[in-house]
Amino acid sequence: MVASTTEQLTALANTTVVVHPLVLLSVTDHHARSLSRNSSKRVVGVLLGQDNGKTINVANSFGIPFEEDEKDSKTWFLDHNYIERMYDMFKKVNARERMIGWYHTGPKLRASDQEINDLFKRYIAKPVMVIIDVRPDTVGIPTDAYYAVEEIKDDGTETRKTFLHVPSAIEAEEAEEIGVEHLLRDIKDSTTTTLATRVSEQLASLQGLQSRLRDVHRYLLDVAAGTLPVNHQIIYHLQDTLNLLPDLADPMTMQSFTSSTNDQLLIVYLSSLIRAVIALHALVD
Structure with a gap:
C-alpha cells in the first residue's frame, strides 16, 4: 500500500459518505436474523452505490457469511466466492450500483478490520468501511465511515496502517422518504403529541452532544496522561470548535x-x- 501524502489525506477527509435508509433497514434486518440464530456477533456485508468523487453514495447492500473468533482477532472467515456470485446478480438488476466498500455492525473498530479491508481491495482499489450501530439505544447518526491509510510518522520511522474517519450523513430519495414516513407512522406512539415528540427529539440531540463531549474529554485525558500520542490535526479541529463558542x-x-x-x-x-x-x-x- 502506498503511503498517503498530505494531499491524499486532505482529499479523503473532505469526502462525505451518504448512506440511504434502505441500507440501514437491510443491515438491521441482517443483524436481527443473526440474533434469531442465537448469535450476538457482528455481521458483515457489502456496500453498493456510486463513487462521485467528494461524495460516496451508498444506495444498497447485501450481507455475506462471516465468522470470527472473538478470542483471537486473527482467526476469521469471509466467503469471497459468495461476494462474487451476489455481486454478479446485483449488477444484472442495477448496473449503476457498483461495489464501493463494506460494512459491519461493530459497534467499534476491531483488530481484524484492516485484514478484512485488504481482502476487499481485490474488488475495489479504495474501499470505504462503514460501521453501522444497530443498537436501539444509539443516540445520533448510527454510521461511522472510514478509509484505510498508511500513517506517515514525523520521525521517519516505519509507517503503520490505520483508519481515517470521514464524515457521513443519512439522505434519502423521494421514494425512500415516502417509505420511511409510512414505517414511522406505523411504529409511532399515537398517545404522544407533536410537542412531546419535538421535546424527545431535542433531548436525544442533547444526549448525543453530551456523548461526543465525553469522548473528547476522554481523548484529551489520554493524551495528557501519555496513553495516546498527540494528533495535531485533532487538536486544531478542537481549537477551531472552541473558538466558535461565545x-x-x-x-x-x-x-x-x-x-x-x-x-x-x-x-x-x-x-x-x-x-x-x-x-x-x-x-x-
Missing part, C-alpha cells in the same frame, strides 16, 4: 443571552395565561 465574559454577549431568555420566558408566561383563561371560560360555560 465569550460569556463579554457584557454585550451576556445581555444578548439575557434578552433572548426573557423573550422566551415571556412567550411561556403568555401561553400559560391564555391556557388558564380558556380553561376558566370553559368552566363558566
